[in-house]
Amino acid sequence: MTSIKPQPGLMDIALYVGGKSHIDGVANVIKLSSNENPFGPSPAAQEAVKRSVHELHRYPSTDHAELRTAIAEVHGLEADRIICGVGSDEIITLLCQAYAGPGTEVIHTEHGFAMYRISALAASATPVEVRERERVTDVDSILDACTEATRLVFIANPNNPTGTMIGMAEIERLAEGIPEQCLLVLDGAYAEYVEGYDGGARLVEMRDNVVMTRTFSKLYGLGGLRIGWGYAPREVIDVLMRIRGPFNLSTTQLAAAEAAVRDRAYAEKCRDENTRLRAWLAEALAEHGVPCDTSTANFVLARFGDTEEAEACDAYLQGQGLIVRKVGGYKLPNCLRISVGDEASCRRVAYCIGQFKAGAR
Ligand code: PMP
Numbered sequence: 001m002t003s004i005k006p007q008p009g010l011m012d013i014a015l016y017v018g019g020k021s022h023i024d025g026v027a028n029v030i031k032l033s034s035n036e037n038p039f040g041p042s043p044a045a046q047e048a049v050k051r052s053v054h055e056l057h058r059y060p061s062t063d064h065a066e067l068r069t070a071i072a073e074v075h076g077l078e079a080d081r082i083i084c085g086v087g088s089d090e091i092i093t094l095l096c097q098a099y100a101g102p103g104t105e106v107i108h109t110e111h112g113f114a115m116y117r118i119s120a121l122a123a124s125a126t127p128v129e130v131r132e133r134e135r136v137t138d139v140d141s142i143l144d145a146c147t148e149a150t151r152l153v154f155i156a157n158p159n160n161p162t163g164t165m166i167g168m169a170e171i172e173r174l175a176e177g178i179p180e181q182c183l184l185v186l187d188g189a190y191a192e193y194v195e196g197y198d199g200g201a202r203l204v205e206m207r208d209n210v211v212m213t214r215t216f217s218k219l220y221g222l223g224g225l226r227i228g229w230g231y232a233p234r235e236v237i238d239v240l241m242r243i244r245g246p247f248n249l250s251t252t253q254l255a256a257a258e259a260a261v262r263d264r265a266y267a268e269k270c271r272d273e274n275t276r277l278r279a280w281l282a283e284a285l286a287e288h289g290v291p292c293d294t295s296t297a298n299f300v301l302a303r304f305g306d307t308e309e310a311e312a313c314d315a316y317l318q319g320q321g322l323i324v325r326k327v328g329g330y331k332l333p334n335c336l337r338i339s340v341g342d343e344a345s346c347r348r349v350a351y352c353i354g355q356f357k358a359g360a361r
Contacts, residue, residue: 009121016114019325026321030348032339033325035160035190035299037221039273039342041256042266045222048259052252060251067249070258071229077201081231083240084257086248088189088215088228092154093119094240095185095211095230099151100125107145107153109137111162111332113187116154125151135162135293135301135332139170143177153178156187158194161327161337163295171200175210183236186212190297192219193271201231208233218298219270220260227257274298278340284350288357299339302353307333316356322349 019033040046061067064084072079085091096119100106106120110132120127130145132138137155146153153174158165175184188199191214200212211232217223227249230240249257260267282292282300292300304310307328314326314336325337338349 007124009124013118013121014114016118020323023318023321023323026318029321029323030341030345031323032299032341032345032349033323033337034223035218035297035337035339036223037219037270037298038340038345039221039270041221042260042263044263044266045220045256045260048255049225049252052255055251058251060247060249060254062246064249064254067254067258067261068229070261074261074264075198075201077231078205081204081234081237082229083232083237083244084227084229084249084254085244086228086253087217087226088187088213088230089115090244090248091213091228091230091240092116092185092187093122094244095152095183096120096123096125097243098236098239099183103149104151105147105149107142107150109142109155109159111135111159111327112154113156113160113189120152132162136164137166137170139166139174139177142174146177146179146182148179148181150179150182152183152185154185154187156189157200158190158295158297160190160297161299161301161325161332161335162293163297163299163301164293165194165197165296168200168203171203175203175207178209180209182209184210186210188212189215189218192267193274193298194296195271195275199231204231204233208235211236216257216260219267219274220257221270222256222260225253225256227253273342274340277343277346281338281340281346281350284346285353288350288354290353290357299337301327301332302336302338304334304336310334310336312361313353313356316361317349317352320348320352322352324349 068079068082100123102124104125105128107128108116117127130141186200191199213230216227290302
């Protein structure tokens with residue numbers, strides 16, 4: 001046994017458990033557990049992946065100039081304030097590495113994304129969990145929790161796994177109210193699903209204490225390739241660029257993301273389908289006696305009577321070849337999070353939940 005000890009706090013990290021992708025003995029599962037785009041990536045992104053194989057003997061770009069320019073043009077942003085990473089996970093990790101550390105605190109909400117806590121602990125900082133109000137981010141509770149030690153406040157808007165979001169006025173109040181040594185991080189992993197919402201990009205441009213993170217894993221259907229980005233004040237970008245790996249994104253990742261972000265027609269089609277099917281699914285579940293919070297993302301949070309019923313339904317769905325997400329780890333043990341799939345998957349999961357509520361076990 002080695003006598004080398006890891007840094008304090010690291011063994012408090014609970015291993016991140018991703019959505020299940022198979023059920024033993026079941027061939028054709030319907031996976032609705034990881035909030036993926038059921039339609040896959042844009043055909044243009046798929047072509048870019050194929051073309052990239054001819055370049056694999058070369059090192060990739062270190063400055064990601066073409067991808068940053070593409071993101072900037074599409075979203076009307078400034079390219080030199082953009083940083084790209086291995087999923088938005090990497091941007092979250094870099095922010096904690098850069099700004100948190102021993103003796104500092106990192107605030108996240110009660111049902112917030114697990115990586116905030118993991119990245120804070122990995123940086124030897126103390127994660128501080130703040131209550132939500134009715135599963136919605138509560139600005140006053142966050143402001144109350146801020147101390148001299150607070151360095152980062154993470155909120156996802158829309159939030160995962162609740163699907164709820166808060167308005168720009170509330171976000172501005174938060175940015176205004178946090179202490180001056182602190183950065184507000186707006187995680188916009190699901191921002192693309194909200195028509196007309198810029199994820200907080202304009203606020204980043206107006207203030208020096210706000211950062212936005214985004215991903216290609218959700219609407220762009222590229223979760224398997226791992227690409228995310230951040231938009232931040234120039235001083236923050238300058239720090240993050242110094243500490244990230246110089247070749248953190250491969251040639252294939254860069255090519256796919258650039259093609260995906262430029263294919264606006266495909267992205268809009270996927271978003272519109274999600275909006276339509278999400279409304280249908282939430283209504284169908286409500287008719288079966290399973291209410292959902294109003295979701296603004298690509299999943300719904302289905303509420304059951306109690307933990308036992310949610311677990312029994314999860315087991316029943318698995319028996320029918322359907323994988324949804326138990327969110328007990330997020331302290332919502334009576335809920336199941338169900339990604340909005342394609343039409344056939346939505347119909348199937350609604351039908352099976354109806355059967356379960358009618359007494360099937
Ligand atoms: N933020 C939130 C709120 C998420 O739900 C996820 C993915 N589950 C991420 C960030 C990370 O996404 P990725 O690393 O794939 O970009």
